[in-house]
Amino acid sequence: MFNLSIIKQFSRLSVTCTASIKQIYSRNIFTSSALQFKITEPLCAEPMKKKKKIDPAIIKAREERRRKKIEKQIRRLQKNARQLKPIEEMEVPLHLFDEMSKRKRAPVKLSPEVVEARALLQKDWAKYKQQEYMSHVAQIDRIMAAQRRALDKLYEESEELYDEAIMPDLSLIPYTIDGPVVTPPIKDYLSPDGEYIDVTKKWDN
Amino acid sequence: MFLKPILLKELRQCQRILRRGVSTTSSWDIVTGICVERLPVVTPPLNEMQKKYKDMLYAIELENSLKSDHEIRHDYEKKQAELLKNESADVDLDTVSKITAQDFEDAATEELAQFKFADIVTEADKAGNKASIERCLQRHLVLVTTLKLGQDTKTILPQGKWQEGETLRQAAERVLLQHCGSDLKVQFLSNAPCGFYKYKYPSEIDGKVGAKVFFYYANYKSGNVNKNVKANWLTRNELTEILPDKYKKSVGEFLIEETY
Incomplete structure (x- = not known):
């Protein structure tokens, strides 16, 4: 049965249904109905691919690995949550404590x-x-x-x-004003360029 | 106890409505006046008290402070120099720097001495030019212009009649634009008028007895007054000299006092 259906696939090429190709070349032509050309059966779909079977243990292991990774990230974030970004200018540098005795001024007697x-x-x-x-x-x-x-x-x-x-004047918001200054501004004054060094530290983990 | 302010407010409202009801047809012109003020550019000088207190704070600050890096370096170099004089053996010549802290200080002072600050007394002050905005940098200045009112011309704040269909604020902006030109940029500080003045015409004009002037307050931003207009920027003292008596009182009511 299987054989027959395969041969049907090639029926366009074959002259006889059952005859082999060798027979065609030998011009063994019959006048029977078998000689007529036949239309192949239409195939409306691709043959199904065989589904890969994965070991359920592997799937489990993969899932586990992913979960562990996320958990690790969460743990790391939680550990840093308590830790605040240091404000350097709020902390007295340690070397100043060491030099305290040197830096003290002579006490003033008022x-x-x-x-x-x-x-x-x-x-x-x-x-x-x-x-x-x-x-x-x-x-x-x-x-x-x-x-x-x-x-x-x-x-x-x-x-x-x-x-x-x-009515309130909404055009006033936001309002900025330049306050009075200590010395009057010099007209057309170009301030000399200084060196700009960005020393900002990055605190992202 | 807490009813009192509410009652007072209601009473005032009633009073206003009553008064409005009595005078149905207005026989007064509505006029907007604009008080353009230039705020001080430079901080006013400290008075005796402020100076004394500042000096004291500086002294206390210095007493409580620790020595800076620069001072420590200076002290160290002084010690080294003395040791060098005595030809002490344990002075390492390499550590004695070529440029001392004292040198650095001198260079800095010299640089400061060479820098020329702008003078607080400007050229307009020297020339006595009251039309210039660049005068009396430490004081508040108010813009006054000469206006033709009826037959006589007066030197007062710029003002003009309100026209039907605009709000008072719009009227004030329009009047200022017409009067001083588009170059003058100001910042109006409210939709509400800040002061009021009323005067009577010598004789009735178009059935109007006089004018009610509503003053608007604005801060100077940039630009100059149109050159065709005779405009002056006056300090508080000059204002009291030049403005008419009653007018002066009305204007003075909404201006900030100058303490120096």
């Missing part, structure tokens, strides 16, 4: 007058700052009152304008 003067100055300064603060508060009050008055007067004139005026 005369009682100086101590007294300093204490007095501290008190005066507190008073001065308090006065300054009070004057600031008064100024803010004054300015706010002026604005309140202006808004009240505006309300008397027109309610629409008042409503527009009390």
Whole structure:
């Protein structure tokens, strides 16, 4: 049965169904129905590939390996979670502790007058700052009152304008301002180039 | 206790509505005035108290500090130099550096002396040019212009009439643009007016008795005022000299005092 079906595959080439190729060459032609050309049977699909069988033990081992790898990564991350990135400028370098005795200045003996003067100055300064603060508060009050008055007067004139005026000005956010400086800027001044060395340390694990 | 502020607020609202109801047709012109202020560029000088306190803080800071690398090097070199003078045997000549800490210090001081800082007293200060923005760097400056009001011209903050269909803030921006040109860039600090001033016309104009001026506050950013306009940047003292009496009071109400 199997043989027959294989031969059918080559039936296009064969002249007879059962005759061998040798027979064709010998011009052994029959007039029977077997001589007619036949259409091969259509094959609509590729023959199935044989499924590779993997040992279940190997699969298990592979899975295990993957899980272990992830677990290891998690463990490493957890270990580092407690460890914070050091802030170098917050820590006193150790060599400074070693040189402490060398770096100490000669202790200054302050005369009682100086101590007294300093204490007095501290008190005066507190008073001065308090006065300054009070004057600031008064100024803010004054300015706010002026604005309140202006808004009240505006309300008397027109309610629409008042409503527009009390809307917040969103264009002000974000607001930046360059404060006053100690020396005035020099016009067209090109500051000399310094050397730029990036010493930033990378702390990723 | 806590009702009081709420009641006060309500009362004020009622008052406002009442007043509005009484005056149905406005017989006043609405005018916006713009107070353009240049903030100080340079910090004002310290007063007596501040100077004293600063000196004290510096002294305490120095007393409590440790020696720097530079000072240690300086001390070390001094010791070495003395040893060298006494021709002590145990001085290693290699360790005595060619450029000492003192040399470095001298070079640095010399470099600083050669550097020329910009002068706080600018050319405009020397020439007494009040129209320039580059004057009195340590003070607040307010822009005033000459305006023609009716028959007489006055030197006041730039102002102009509000037109139908725009908000007061838009009116202020438009007036400033028309008056000072597009080169002058300012930053308005609020949608709300910061001050109010009211004056009467000598005679009624188009059925209007007078003008209510709403001041807007703006900070100077960049640019110059149009050259055709006679504009001055004035300090607080100069403002009090030049502005009319009542007007001066209204303007002064919303300006920050200068302490020096």
